[in-house]
Amino acid sequence: MDHQLLIARLNEKGLKVTPQRIAVLNAVYQLGGHPTAERIIEVVRRNNPNIATGTVYKILESFVGIELLRRVKTDKDIMRYDAILEKHHHLYCADSENIEDYFDQELDKIIEDYFKKKEIPDFHIEEIKLQIIGRFSSGS
Amino acid sequence: MDHQLLIARLNEKGLKVTPQRIAVLNAVYQLGGHPTAERIIEVVRRNNPNIATGTVYKILESFVGIELLRRVKTDKDIMRYDAILEKHHHLYCADSENIEDYFDQELDKIIEDYFKKKEIPDFHIEEIKLQIIGRFSSGS
DNA sequence: TTCCTTGTTGAGAACGTTTCTCAACTGATA
DNA sequence: TATCAGTTGAGAAACGTTCTCAACAAGGAA
Secondary structure: OOHHHHHHHHHHOOOOOOHHHHHHHHHHHHHOOOOEHHHHHHHHHHHOOOOOHHHHHHHHHHHHHOOOEEEEEOOOOOEEEEEOOOOOEEEEEOOOOOEEEEOOHHHHHHHHHHHHHOOOOOEEEEEEEEEEEEEEOOOO | OOHHHHHHHHHHOOOOOOHHHHHHHHHHHHHOOOOEHHHHHHHHHHHOOOOOHHHHHHHHHHHHHOOOEEEEEOOOOOEEEEEOOOOOEEEEEOOOOOEEEEOOHHHHHHHHHHHHHOOOOOEEEEEEEEEEEEEEOOOO
16 A cells, blocks of 8 residues: 555545554555554664554554454464455464465355355344465465 | 263264363354354353463364364454354354354355356365355344 | 372453543643 | 544553462371
């Protein structure tokens, strides 16, 4: 996401554009994948040594609030953040903490069609995410 | 799960059958759904007031280890436990902490067939879980 | 029986992650 | 200028979870 879009998005939601917020978002994009708060803080501090831990958490939460980022969960206990690009699923390694994105529009379509025909009682679906658990065959 | 089966399962994995372990498992079954560790501890202490927090966590982890229970994740930060019955998915309420089980063998079959035809490069699938996010229409 | 050995428990300290509190700062507005 | 709302940095605090360790229980061997 370029700065124009970011600024627009922040303004739209009534959040001010600050150097700290830009730094946090840059760090998330730079890290890619699904970084932990710890990694993000580490990277942000490279250019911004005085930023407080709490500030980064607050900023990350505000980004989750305006849907610039999403929380991602492992089966373990640490929160990770995911810069939203488009609808995607996650491959979880059964052995390690590794998480990879998985895009599959064909599958999305199949599932979408399935739930057009078959409703879940008393439940309105907004989104379906697959957790695909398994093992990476090459070094991961 | 009745006690016979539980005892067999514990012995099989080299874990001793203790009153605390039975109490924890009973609490999980009694609570049903996807209780947090906190709720489980609360219920266990009703009949077992002196049980230590760490003991319950240790027992829960040992049950996860022998696959009597599974960890379940919300997007928030609390661990929940799920007494495994059969393959199932989860409905997550977008508004609350409510989680419901969702069983759908027809859908499982469709997804299974899909991945028989289409492999994910460098990845061996062991299990696929759907996180279905949305809203419950009746009071939930 | 007594002595090991092994696994389990209870108590509380310790840990890592996340949230909270609050004074200081910033930028906009009047 | 003064005022105001939002934001930040610093550290304390809270929270869920794990760890440490002495005490205990059960089983086997002597």
